[in-house]
Amino acid sequence: MLHLDEVSKKFGGLPALDRVCFSVPRGRVTALIGPNGAGKSTLINCVTGVLEPTSGSIRFAAQQLVGRPPHAIARLGIARTFQNLKLFPRLSVLDNVLTGLTCEAGRSLTMAMLRLPYLRHRERQLKLRALEALDRFGLADKARLPVAVLAYGDKKRVELARACVAEPQLVLLDEPVAGLNADETAAIGEQLKRLRGAGQTLLLVEHDMELVMGIADQVVVLDSGRCIARGTPDEVRSNPLVLEAYLGQMEATA
Amino acid sequence: MTAKEKILYFIYLHRTGLTVTGLTLALVLFPLFEDNPYTLGLTNLIAIYVIIVVGLNLFIGYAGQISLGHAAFFGLGAYGSAIATVTFGLPAWPAMAGVALLVALVALLVGVPTLRLSGHYLAMATLGGNIVVHTVMLQWDQVTGGPSGFPGIPFLSIGGFVFDDEVRLHYLLWSFALLALLLALNLVRSGVGRGLAALAGDETAAAALGVDTRRAKIKVFVLSAVFASIAGSLFAHCYSFISPDSFDIFASTDLAIMVVVGGMGSIWGSLIGAGLLTLLPEWIDVFENYKDLVHGLVLVLILMFLPRGLMTGLYEMIRNRWVLKGQKNAAS
Numbered sequence: 197m198l199h200l201d202e203v204s205k206k207f208g209g210l211p212a213l214d215r216v217c218f219s220v221p222r223g224r225v226t227a228l229i230g231p232n233g234a235g236k237s238t239l240i241n242c243v244t245g246v247l248e249p250t251s252g253s254i255r256f257a258a259q260q261l262v263g264r265p266p267h268a269i270a271r272l273g274i275a276r277t278f279q280n281l282k283l284f285p286r287l288s289v290l291d292n293v294l295t296g297l298t299c300e301a302g303r304s305l306t307m308a309m310l311r312l313p314y315l316r317h318r319e320r321q322l323k324l325r326a327l328e329a330l331d332r333f334g335l336a337d338k339a340r341l342p343v344a345v346l347a348y349g350d351k352k353r354v355e356l357a358r359a360c361v362a363e364p365q366l367v368l369l370d371e372p373v374a375g376l377n378a379d380e381t382a383a384i385g386e387q388l389k390r391l392r393g394a395g396q397t398l399l400l401v402e403h404d405m406e407l408v409m410g411i412a413d414q415v416v417v418l419d420s421g422r423c424i425a426r427g428t429p430d431e432v433r434s435n436p437l438v439l440e441a442y443l444g445q446m447e448a449t450a
Numbered sequence: 451m452t453a454k455e456k457i458l459y460f461i462y463l464h465r466t467g468l469t470v471t472g473l474t475l476a477l478v479l480f481p482l483f484e485d486n487p488y489t490l491g492l493t494n495l496i497a498i499y500v501i502i503v504v505g506l507n508l509f510i511g512y513a514g515q516i517s518l519g520h521a522a523f524f525g526l527g528a529y530g531s532a533i534a535t536v537t538f539g540l541p542a543w544p545a546m547a548g549v550a551l552l553v554a555l556v557a558l559l560v561g562v563p564t565l566r567l568s569g570h571y572l573a574m575a576t577l578g579g580n581i582v583v584h585t586v587m588l589q590w591d592q593v594t595g596g597p598s599g600f601p602g603i604p605f606l607s608i609g610g611f612v613f614d615d616e617v618r619l620h621y622l623l624w625s626f627a628l629l630a631l632l633l634a635l636n637l638v639r640s641g642v643g644r645g646l647a648a649l650a651g652d653e654t655a656a657a658a659l660g661v662d663t664r665r666a667k668i669k670v671f672v673l674s675a676v677f678a679s680i681a682g683s684l685f686a687h688c689y690s691f692i693s694p695d696s697f698d699i700f701a702s703t704d705l706a707i708m709v710v711v712g713g714m715g716s717i718w719g720s721l722i723g724a725g726l727l728t729l730l731p732e733w734i735d736v737f738e739n740y741k742d743l744v745h746g747l748v749l750v751l752i753l754m755f756l757p758r759g760l761m762t763g764l765y766e767m768i769r770n771r772w773v774l775k776g777q778k779n780a781a782s
Contacts, residue, residue, distance in 0.1 A: 266658055270658055278658075284647060286651070286766060302642060303642060303662075308640035308643060344770055345774050
């Protein structure tokens with residue numbers, strides 16, 4: 197569904213991504229792992245249009261993504277979460293999730309100002325869908341609260357709900373459990389498993405190995421901008437290059 | 451649910467509609483209790499400012515941008531209507547609409563390049579634009595009347611009914627102000643409005659949700675310019691005399707301060723901001739002389755302690771405390 201072909205990104209001559217190739221198959225969970233500075237975030241930013249790759253192509257369902265602005269990529273059905281939460285603290289939980297349905301809410305200022313009956317009807321339907329999503333992510337009782345007062349774990353779940361509410365074709369998750377305790381991590385893991393069960397295509401960037409090995413169908417390992425391994429969790433776990441990238445780093449820091 | 455809970459829920463559900471109805475009722479009855487032309491003159495001026503501030507609040511509070519040049523659009527509307535009706539003898543209502551269209555075009559042409567900027571740069575660009583417009587008003591004597599102003603602008607009328615005294619103007623101006631409030635309230639409660647709120651919150655996140663950030667900013671800029679233009683036209687027809695002083699950069703900063711006092715992103719706050727800043731100099735004499743100084747001080751203090759604006763800041767602070775207290779009580 198998502199195909200990266202020879203994607204490179206250089207920052208002032210320094211390669212952050214070096215000819216990365218891999219595919220994200222439909223209905224599967226692909227995990228992207230690698231040590232700090234491996235280029236995982238750069239890759240997500242290239243896919244979502246925040247950065248433009250120096251060379252290479254990124255195709256999504258036969259559409260070239262390189263060169264498109266972020267909002268156009270989002271409208272194709274690619275949703276994402278952010279490593280450092282990007283919620284709207286002054287909006288309520290419900291409204292935050294509703295922003296995930298912006299693509300379907302209409303774009304005309306004039307129509308919105310006139311509040312025509314068809315828009316009111318659509319608005320009601322969007323609200324129902326948002327409430328449904330909140331229910332799925334266990335946030336139903338917090339719908340009316342301003343996001344600012346939520347605990348960190350709840351905020352992470354709100355962002356997950358916002359990314360999934362529109363049932364996008366592909367969801368990019370940038371470290372969904374970073375900074376969470378074991379219980380909260382387990383809860384998010386459950387939710388991701390449920391998404392996977394529902395056939396949602398996911399690209400998951402994560403440090404938490406236990407989580408990755410538990411839910412990924414395919415693991416892609418980046419190191420210093422290069423894709424050094426690709427395969428099932430078991431294959432990757434026993435790959436000597438991967439061990440070196442991780443263990444070598446551990447030895448260096450030890 | 452008990453009867454009391456049902457009533458409270460009904461009020462909560464229809465809070466916007468009920469507030470609009472209440473305000474409309476109060477405004478319809480207001481001239482019956484207050485017939486002092488001076489007071490009505492002040493509230494009429496507030497109505498004109500409300501129209502501009504509502505539009506500007508959408509731009510500052512929702513699109514998350516800054517403009518220190520909206521008095522220019524206000525002035526273009528006023529001079530546009532004055533020139534169209536007096537110099538060219540055109541009928542006032544179509545002229546008002548035509549001028550608003552022209553101002554929209556100007557805003558579009560100005561907005562496309564300047565809205566690539568942000569923060570201080572955008573503030574400077576809009577300020578500069580305002581100075582240009584103000585200078586043209588001062589210098590182009592043959593057309594604008596220069597520093598001595600533009601007299602003899604006709605009153606507006608519908609059929610044979612002429613809006614020529616304060617009570618009649620009260621109904622005219624507040625109808626427009628209420629319409630502006632209503633349109634803005636509809637907008638912010640729509641999906642488009644949520645997209646704009648997202649844009650004000652975080653541009654990257656908004657774009658990731660499918661908001662065309664550049665386009666949205668330009669659209670709201672043009673919209674706010676049209677609101678200001680219509681307010682300008684009304685201003686010209688209401689006072690029948692205009693001069694460049696009303697549209698200088700201090701007028702623009704006053705408008706921005708009204709938005710900040712009312713609270714960014716608060717449509718109802720626009721009413722309070724426009725009201726307070728118009729009435730304060732009347733209430734406190736010191737204000738009259740040191741107006742710009744005091745306004746500057748107010749702006750700095752609010753931005754330091756309540757960066758989201760006075761009304762919004764206080765509301766959010768109280769709401770968040772209240773919710774947290776409720777959670778604590780539920781936990782214990």
